Amino acid sequence: MTLLETDDLTVRFGEKTVLDGIGFTLAAGERLGLIGASGSGKSLTALAILGLLPEEAQVRGSIRLDGVELLGRGDRELSRLRGNRMAMVFQEPLSALNPLMRVGNQIGGPLRLHRGLSRKKALAEAISLAEQVGLPDPENLVRAYPHQLSGGQRQRVGIAMAVASRPALLLADEPTTALDVTVQAEILGLLDDLVTEQGTALLFVTHDLAVLAQVVRRVLVMGEGRVLESGSLETILRKPAHPYTRNLLELARAASFHRAPEAAR
């Protein structure tokens, strides 16, 4: 069953076309990796789906969630879907959390908004979510401020906030880029588990092939605002059709080659 479908999605800033005819589908519970170089339009694709592009962006085409067109819908209507049917995990866990709001309130925010939970119930839910995402001492942790947590813990908070109302679609925009390698693996494992457990569809944005291989099997390669190719991870790794993809693969191999001696120590 198709959950998300974009068709000829085109975004322009004035004369500059930043997304050019993006089309893909995502079934319920399915995972899709979105890979491409910096500036290729990965983040904008995710933001377009949420309806959170900057005001000056001109958008054409179609984005359907559960068969319903999202483009052209008002902000009020969209905000009922955000954090509810679809949610997002951001790249920078520190800046994506309000520095002056206690962690528990941030995790419970979507629940208060969409489920109408009382403050007390939302906090209880936040504690159990904090436990689910593997945060230590959840009862006390929900009363902490973001700066009192480690990077990995902050990203766990970001994930808890995103999955709080069990969205059908989870967008993750480079959720591990800001973290160091050992923490990366833990966070990827957590995302993997949660998505499997909740049957959530996942759109995973990254420019790191090694990371991608840990969470998805189907991949969309983007370059300069266009979909260059798509297919299973194996096909893309073994027979990249596009020179751009080949280049990306080479870069990734070179990077892992350079990383290898360190890993051996």
Next chain:
Amino acid sequence: MRRAARRWRTLRTVASAVVRRPTGAFGVAVAAVLVLAAVVSVWWTPFDPQATDVRAAWLLPFQRGHLLGTDRVGHDQFSQLLAGSRETLFAATGSASIAAVLGIALGVTAVLSPRPVGAVVVQAIDLVIAFPGLLLAMVLAAVYGGSLATVVAAVGISAGVGVARVSRAEIARILSQDYVLAARAAGASTGRIVRKHLLPNIAPTLIVQLSLVMALAVLAEATLTYLGYGSSPSTPSWGGLLHTQQDYIRVRPLLVIWPGLAVALTVLGFNLLGDALRDATDPRLRSGVRS
């Protein structure tokens, strides 16, 4: 009820962080003394501040129970200062309230409205800001007659526009933060973003600005009253005292020094209080607190 309890706890944490700093403690003391003086003077002053008694004229401090002495017509100076603090307190709080509401409303409108509207608001802010607050006070006084209300309105409006201009960049900065985008991605409406994310995050800078507005208002009230654009000379006020006593500065310099000192200390107190509050309202700067 629980909500009130939680607010109270946060307030206590902030307050203790403020008084831990000597400058903050001084600011709090000045503000507290001002409030206390204003409240007490409503029911009690050592002497009737308006009572004239030529036999008690020109007394020195502590003579015949007059703590700060008396003037040409026998007005008890301490009682006059106490009664005058009401004007000062009202000028400070009234101006700051007007400036806060106006500043935030204009700033948010300028940032959040669609392009053309926002641009018009910005232009309007720049236009009004070029109009000196002192001039506005004089115009208001000319039209409505000089009073404490015209002083408060003039200071509140001109400071409010200033707050809007200074806060606009900060409001824009906060609204472009990732956590605002994350909140929108979690379904927060614009109203909720303003309440839960913008206001708490702008509070530290706003509080500093407002304490400066209070300091400015205290000074402006004294100046305008001194110049004759404030409340009538029959109402005790610090500016009014400066105005009346300046003629005798050579005879009794102390008579000018008391109200002058009161104005200076209050202005300094509000400035220091603002700095301490800024540090205390930010949990990242509030050292060692984990409740």
